[in-house]
Amino acid sequence: MSETAQRAALAPEVSPPQKKDRGFLGRAGVVGGVLVVAIVVALLQSGSGLVVWQSVVTGLLTGGLYGLIAMGLTLIFGVLDIVNFAHGALLAVAMFISFGMVQATGMHPYLTLVIAIPALFLIGAAVHRGLLSGTGGSSLENQLLITLGLSLLLENGLLMFFGAEPKTIALPGDFQFPLLGAVVAGSRLYAFLGAILLGALLYWLLRRTRLGTAIRAVAAHGPGAELVGINVRRIHTLTFAIGTACAGAAAALAGPLVTVTPTLGEQFNITAFVVVVLGGMGNVVGALVGGLLIGLVEQLTTIYLGGQSSLLGVFVVFILVLFLRPQGLFGRKAA
Amino acid sequence: MSARKLIAALGACALLATGCGGSAPMGAAGAAAGRDEGPVKIGALHPVSGSNAVDGQQMRRGAQMAVDAINAAGGIKSLGGRKVELVTGDTQGKADIGQSEAQRLISAGAVGLVGTYQSAVSTNVAVVAERNRVPFVADVTASDAIYAHGYKYVFRVQPGSKVIATAAAHYLQQVSQQAGKPVKKVAFLHEQSDFGSGAAEAFTQAARQLGIEVGPNISYDAASVSDLTAQVTQVKASGADVLAVAGYYRDSLLAAKAIASVKPDLNAVWGVSNGAFDQPKFVTDAGDLGALYFSTNYHYDATNPQTAALREQYQRTYGDPMRTGAVLSYDAVQVIAQAVEKAASTDPKLVRDAIAAAQVAPLTVGAGPIQFAPNGDNRNAMAVLMQIQDGQVKQVYPPEKAESRPEYQVTWRP
Numbered sequence: 001m002s003e004t005a006q007r008a009a010l011a012p013e014v015s016p017p018q019k020k021d022r023g024f025l026g027r028a029g030v031v032g033g034v035l036v037v038a039i040v041v042a043l044l045q046s047g048s049g050l051v052v053w054q055s056v057v058t059g060l061l062t063g064g065l066y067g068l069i070a071m072g073l074t075l076i077f078g079v080l081d082i083v084n085f086a087h088g089a090l091l092a093v094a095m096f097i098s099f100g101m102v103q104a105t106g107m108h109p110y111l112t113l114v115i116a117i118p119a120l121f122l123i124g125a126a127v128h129r130g131l132l133s134g135t136g137g138s139s140l141e142n143q144l145l146i147t148l149g150l151s152l153l154l155e156n157g158l159l160m161f162f163g164a165e166p167k168t169i170a171l172p173g174d175f176q177f178p179l180l181g182a183v184v185a186g187s188r189l190y191a192f193l194g195a196i197l198l199g200a201l202l203y204w205l206l207r208r209t210r211l212g213t214a215i216r217a218v219a220a221h222g223p224g225a226e227l228v229g230i231n232v233r234r235i236h237t238l239t240f241a242i243g244t245a246c247a248g249a250a251a252a253l254a255g256p257l258v259t260v261t262p263t264l265g266e267q268f269n270i271t272a273f274v275v276v277v278l279g280g281m282g283n284v285v286g287a288l289v290g291g292l293l294i295g296l297v298e299q300l301t302t303i304y305l306g307g308q309s310s311l312l313g314v315f316v317v318f319i320l321v322l323f324l325r326p327q328g329l330f331g332r333k334a335a
Numbered sequence: 336m337s338a339r340k341l342i343a344a345l346g347a348c349a350l351l352a353t354g355c356g357g358s359a360p361m362g363a364a365g366a367a368a369g370r371d372e373g374p375v376k377i378g379a380l381h382p383v384s385g386s387n388a389v390d391g392q393q394m395r396r397g398a399q400m401a402v403d404a405i406n407a408a409g410g411i412k413s414l415g416g417r418k419v420e421l422v423t424g425d426t427q428g429k430a431d432i433g434q435s436e437a438q439r440l441i442s443a444g445a446v447g448l449v450g451t452y453q454s455a456v457s458t459n460v461a462v463v464a465e466r467n468r469v470p471f472v473a474d475v476t477a478s479d480a481i482y483a484h485g486y487k488y489v490f491r492v493q494p495g496s497k498v499i500a501t502a503a504a505h506y507l508q509q510v511s512q513q514a515g516k517p518v519k520k521v522a523f524l525h526e527q528s529d530f531g532s533g534a535a536e537a538f539t540q541a542a543r544q545l546g547i548e549v550g551p552n553i554s555y556d557a558a559s560v561s562d563l564t565a566q567v568t569q570v571k572a573s574g575a576d577v578l579a580v581a582g583y584y585r586d587s588l589l590a591a592k593a594i595a596s597v598k599p600d601l602n603a604v605w606g607v608s609n610g611a612f613d614q615p616k617f618v619t620d621a622g623d624l625g626a627l628y629f630s631t632n633y634h635y636d637a638t639n640p641q642t643a644a645l646r647e648q649y650q651r652t653y654g655d656p657m658r659t660g661a662v663l664s665y666d667a668v669q670v671i672a673q674a675v676e677k678a679a680s681t682d683p684k685l686v687r688d689a690i691a692a693a694q695v696a697p698l699t700v701g702a703g704p705i706q707f708a709p710n711g712d713n714r715n716a717m718a719v720l721m722q723i724q725d726g727q728v729k730q731v732y733p734p735e736k737a738e739s740r741p742e743y744q745v746t747w748r749p
Contacts, residue, residue, distance in 0.1 A: 050568060051568050058565050257561070
């Protein structure tokens with residue numbers, strides 16, 4: 001059942017839908033409607049259009065970043081069927097690489113993308129080859145424990161080398177500009193645009209290149225892909241590496257927005273999981289859209305609940321999705 | 336299967352978040368052998384590993400420096416010059432581990448304990464101390480709840496949460512009046528746990544009595560928050576003329592970033608027990624964003640030359656500025672050592688009585704010597720107002736503790 005469900009989730013990527021999925025438009029309509037209602041309620045609750053508008057803007061901008069982080073996670077899940085618990089910790093590693101480069105050479109924080117992406121790609125490949133590739137057919141608990149262990153190892157390693165002291169990456173010449181009354185920080189906008197751009201690039205890679213076709217083939221049916229001469233093991237490693245590189249990219253983009261600590265990954269891990277489920281497990285575009293939605297939910301929750309844990313709203317959405325549409329917004333119903 | 340995998344994943348998530356608990360082994364003998372010979376042992380419980388390791392390390396060193404100073408001056412004279420030894424425990428910032436470590440140090444013969452940095456850990460250590468009848472002198476512990484239990488063996492050097500918040504309201508009224516811009520409305524932004532909401536509540540109470548309006552009261556989750564722009568926009572829309580902030584380091588830095596980009600129409604940003612605005616590190620991390628921020632908090636006494644000498648020595652030895660937490664640990668060890676000296680005994684009960692009658696000159700800001708009220712609180716504990724001026728944290732109010740004058744205006748305003 002697992003394979004079927006998962007293949008179904010990946011299906012839109014594997015083969016373009018033959019006929020128009022009317023259900024999809026309907027779903028998009030429902031989501032849009034719920035969002036409109038949510039925003040109107042938020043308006044009534046706060047009594048200030050400016051506050052709500054700012055929340056929407058911030059939510060969308062932050063959501064882009066969640067999307068990019070979740071894209072890596074969903075790719076790994078979709079192709080390798082691994083719930084990668086170390087994703088957040090790897091993000092933290094990339095954050096410290098970025099921080100270290102800025103600190104040591106004084107380079108522009110966004111330039112560290114050039115280092116963070118390949119570095120995380122290599123780390124991802126090494127992790128897969130060294131720790132995970134042997135567990136191919138083994139129980140999911142095994143893989144869970146391995147990635148969980150890895151995340152603990154990475155976090156504590158960072159703690160040892162860099163200390164617990166929170167660190168900041170300053171963006172030279174950061175600016176703010178008003179957007180219909182709301183304030184947008186330049187760094188946030190860049191992070192958002194970067195996330196969208198990289199998301200599009202990943203989509204293009206999956207849909208328009210030989211490698212992408214191979215990845216999709218492996219995701220759809222491993223043995224079949226093997227039969228037509230695809231090196232499945234290599235594709236697995238590459239996919240894990242690409243997924244991890246997404247975390248690297250997100251880290252370099254988000255560096256100037258957050259306070260860098262070794263445990264930073266935890267902060268994003270849970271959100272990213274929810275985004276993955278919301279977007280449809282294994283669906284890269286779904287992850288990006290899901291990220292935007294979760295960003296919005298998080299901000300609107302703060303308005304409703306007077307700033308109680310914003311994760312509360314996120315989890316409510318999560319549970320609703322699990323109940324109503326366990327295959328996610330963009331996944332197809334398992335036949 | 337996918338769903339099952341996910342649930343397993345989330346289960347693991349929860350496991351990670353709560354940590355691997357387990358109750359501490361209890362029931363070890365309270366009275367310990369070996370108190371009458373060898374060095375007099377003082378126990379120090381701090382989080383020297385985990386996410387607060389930096390502060391924990393600082394505080395352990397502060398305690399050690401106090402012990403070294405006492406030994407250099409000839410040890411405990413009333414006990415024939417017996418040396419003092421610091422026995423240490425790592426709480427890892429976890430309440431249950433703090434509890435078992437406290438038990439261990441008491442069993443090892445500690446005549447008193449100092450610690451612990453986190454209120455939750457102190458709560459557990461206080462129980463152990465009370466049960467074993469060994470004095471516990473808290474250095475950093477903001478929560479007032481522990482001091483409402485009627486414990487006999489639990490003391491505290493730092494001003495409590497309510498003392499700080501009340502002082503913050505009074506200082507705000509006085510400073511704003513002196514600047515000719517009396518405060519009317521304060522918006523309060525705070526993290527949502529006991530620490531932040533307790534500070535907000537105590538501040539609101541004190542401010543209302545002074546005729547200052549407080550609202551909106553905005554809370555956030557310090558662990559998961561990644562942006563505070565929307566919250567600060569809410570402050571802006573409320574028309575408050577002062578924003579009070581009670582948060583930890585990371586989230587207060589986020590608040591500063593949000594304030595800098597939203598630019599609400601404020602006269603002042605006012606830290607209340609804030610974990611960032613009086614840290615030298617905040618000055619470099621926030622840069623221009625944090626200029627002229629105020630902070631009401633406990634502090635090492637910058638006007639005391641002895642404190643300055645101690646901090647210099649720390650800086651020389653460890654290559655890092657000594658933080659207030661470490662100075663408070665120094666004070667707490669002094670309290671216990673002087674009590675042993677006065678009691679001329681290592682019997683924890685006698686030491687406890689001597690602490691209750693103590694008069695110890697503090698190196699942290701105080702309105703007088705450290706002296707304990709019946710509930711264990713330091714009567715003369717005092718919060719001081721600090722401000723970031725010219726890239727440095729300066730004590731600015733009240734005048735007798737001031738290094739510089741308060742500048743009541745936020746920089747971005749014309």
